[in-house]
Amino acid sequence: MVFTLFRRAATRFHTPGSRFYGTPPGAQHSIYISKSTNPYFNLTFEDWLFRHKNPEEPLLLIYRDDPCVIIGRNQNPWKEVNFEALRARPHIPFVRRRSGGGTVYHDMGNTNFSIHLPRHSFDRHITAQIVLRAVRSFGIDARVNDRNDICVGEEKISSAYKIVNKRAYHHGTMLISSRLDTLGDLLRTNKDTMITKGVASVRSPVCNLQQFSPTIVHELFVDAVVSEFQKEYSINAPVVHIEETDQMKNIEYIRRGLDELPSWNWAYGQTPEFTYTIENPFSWGDVTAEIRSKHGLVIACNFQLINTLNNTIPESLSVLGRSLEGKRYGSFEESFVREADIGPMQEVAIWIQRMTQTRP
DSSP, X not given: OOBOOOOOSSOOOSOTTOEEESSOOOTTOOEEEEOOOOHHHHHHHHHHHHHHSOTTSOEEEEEOOSSEXXXXXXXXXXXXXXXHHHHTOTTOOEEEOSSOSOOEEEOTTEEEEEEEEEGGGOOHHHHHHHHHHHHHTTTOOOEEOTTSOEEETTEEEOEEEEEETTEEEEEEEEESSXXXXXXXXXXXXXXXXXXXXXXXXXOOOOOOGGGTXXXXXXXXXXXXXXXXXXXXXXXXXXXXXXXXXXXXXXXXXXXXXXHHTTSHHHHTTTOOOEEEEEEEEETTEEEEEEEEEETTEEEEEEEEEESOOOTTHHHHHHHHHHHHTXXXXXXXXXXXXXXXXXXXXXXXXXXXXXXXXXXX
């Protein structure tokens, strides 16, 4: 998950020697601060750096996003995200990133960092220490736990890492002044009967850095992390500020990423197989539904019925279940309800639609 920290007052975000780029950065650059707040661009740019920069050179990327929910590469959004709360906030997207790890909430009150290193020298403890020293520079008594999470008391920052070929990276989210109420609403789910082959998030208490140091802001935290990164790896190259320009977005890899991340095939279609079991009492009997889904599509829906005197309902339920096969989970059309037989089957169809609904 996430949490927060900070100290000084005046900011020097435009550090001496920093440069602004709306074109692909050169090979000599190693510290990047994105000026974009578009989560699709920032995640795609992070992955572009990971795959295209020199794998033997340490690299730092820092960015902020407009409000969004970010899930890990191998996670189940229906298990991790409260879609009822998300539907009430249509301006907030959920995004599946390309790396593993748990689900987090991003907004302009938290700062995201990504440290890329050669695979042979990658050590999550060292990268966590860089951020820890930045936090401690504000007089905050933080520590790194045995999972290499940065904690203040029992609250922590969670992180994820990805290893591909010769390069690895450690990324995380630092809560500074984030909307913790929104975070809690969007990430609070009750899907105990959803059994998934995906990776589940580890829920932990979180807090904002401004709780410990009210003057901490994004720019000061950025300066502190940049300074510690430069000292750790003896880097003197200028900081590069990245703009989300048409030229950047027209880089083929970035353009493909910007198209792919919001797509249904990526956001939902990458979901590992899962089974969701739900039950509901109706006036004519008690129904249990077992819905199996893989890659976002329903592969089976089986019903069990007890306490009924209507002998025709079991066969009707079987027909209803078969009609769901191959459909996108969570996006059952209104026609699914309309085409169900009037009476008990329409009641069941409405119930299934309500219990699985994703977006309007």
